[in-house]
Amino acid sequence: MPHSHRLLHRAAPFIVLLLLFAIVGWSTSGVSTASGKVLERQVLELAPPIDISAPTDEDNSTDRSFDHIVASGETLSTIFDDYHLGQTVLYAILSADEELLALDTLRPGTRLHFVLDKQDQRLEQLDLHLHPGRTVHYRRTPSGIFEFEDEISPTIWYQRIVSGPIRGSFYLSALRAGLDKADIVAIQKILQDKINFNRDVRADDRFEVVMGIEMSDEGATGNIRVEGVRLLLRNRVVSAFMHKDGNYYDPNGESLLRAFLRYPTQRHYRISSPFNPNRHHPVTGRRAPHNGTDFATPSGTPVMATGEGVVTRVRNHPYAGKYIEIKHTGQYKTRYLHLSRILVRKGQHVERGQRIALSGNTGRTTGPHLHYELHINNRPVNAMTADIPTATHIPKAEMASFKQRMEVLRTVMISTEAHLATSRESNQEKDS
Ligand SMILES: [Zn+2]
Structure with a gap:
């Protein structure tokens, strides 16, 4: 399967109050200060939408670009229809998003930035501004496929x-x-x-x-x-x-x-593709992370929630297939992809070990398997080796x-x- 993306963690220099850096140095995604500073939650500051008919680049020979602010009820599909960008391009973008699934649920107010080729109006780049500090870029490569770059600020x-x-x-x-x-x-x-x-x-x-x-x-x-x-x-x-x-x-x-299960199935199936943030695409040689663990499960294998939580996504994606996302107490999130049948609803509370789906072969697969992801603090980690509450101390x-x-x-x-x-x-x- 063509994986076509790479991951980039921008490490912009950052001047901060490092009062307690040494003490809280365990935090991989940042540091905390104990200054007791009160910071109110900030609402995303959104740029106003720019008229599609008005090119933003002054140089006429360059690509033109515009912003779109996601409105309630809109999906990537309806947005692509509105701008006549074409289904082929939509699917090329969704293909690049398979390992992130960042475009699969767009929140109203999210800003999308489109860059079109001046000559043939072809989409060259799509930027998803998820929140200040995180933008995902989807770029067309010379071979015509799209690759992503997940730009995360410290x-x-x-x-x-x-x-x-x-x-x-x-x-x-x-x-x-x-x-x-x-x-x-x-x-x-x-x-x-x-x-x-x-x-x-x-x-x-x-x-x-x-x-x-x-x-x-x-x-x-x-x-x-x-x-x-x-x-x-x-x-x-x-x-x-x-x-x-x-x-x-x-x-x-x-x-x-309460403890998590290490495996999302009763039996421990062979791992057909391990978690690998540095996986390289066999053709392009580019970095193409595999954010989950693939188990060689025959279709119809019961899939269990690995921890107690609430179902936050029940989706059908052209490449990820039928999938479920669960938010757990603590900083944990799990995903289960390529399912044949989903047995839970969005918003439903599930217990650890509860049967939530049957594994399958939906989406882009080379055979029946279960792709299982664990995220800690909003970052995918190796579910087979990560620190999860299995121990009691x-x-x-x-x-x-x-x-x-x-x-x-x-x-x-x-x-x-x-x-x-x-x-x-x-x-x-x-x-x-
Ligand atoms: Zn996988």
Whole structure:
């Protein structure tokens, strides 16, 4: 199968406050600061659509380009129809997107940038601006196929504290304090084996949550996560902290998330193609990452959710075939491609080990198989070797870094407790 893309991680120089870089050096996608800086979520700043009839390039001999802002209800297919770009080109682009599936669900407000050949109006390039700090370029190659370049800027995780007294339920109190519903549900899941939120929480107990907000040099990426949580109850303190593996642990390093399955099938089938971020295309020689693990499953093999979660995508893609995406508690996401039958709905809650589909041979395949992907912190990783919550305790060798990290989050929580209203100012004074 022709894979035709390459991956590029731009490493633009970046001047940041490296206050705690050494302490939180485990974060592969960025660093956090414990400055307690309050950063509001930023809405994508969108350029206004440019009229298709008006070439943006002054030089008449060059290609012309235009932007399109995705409206509600639009798909890549309807957009290509509107601009008369042609089905052949659409499929060439979708082919290049098979290993990313970034174009398969377009969010309203997302900006697409098209570059057309001046002479024959042929599409030469499509840029998908997913969020500040991440753009995927799909470019036509001399051989006529498209290849992608996933341009990811370095990011930093900033911390924002959300805290307050509990009045009524924890859920409503956290909602009042400004936490998202999804984050509150996640916190309740993380602490579900430690506390009964109906029975154990009383008026005037307190909660403190450290939220991570991902920032690139172009603004907030829109990615946020719970980094630490502490409930100060009348007779005890219950807390959870995120480790570099995307899992949450109590102060002793005991896992708080339920274990994942390593394999998405009952039987362990032969791996016909392993995860390989550096796979090279046999013809073009270009880098063509394989973001999943292929198992040689006969069609009709029951496929299981490897962890508890919520189904976020049920799609049929011309190259990925029928596929499912599941968002799990913690920083995990899984995908299951080339299915023959899907047994779940979008939005459905699934348990670990639940049968979600039957494997198949849909999309572009050379034979029946199951392509299984695991993403941690929005990056594909090798599902066969990655750190997943299979163990119940942080490995001994990682305990020191976990404890350091936990102390940083605790310090942030304590300092915020005392100086909630003036944290920004006091931090600036402290630094200068
Ligand atoms: Zn595959």
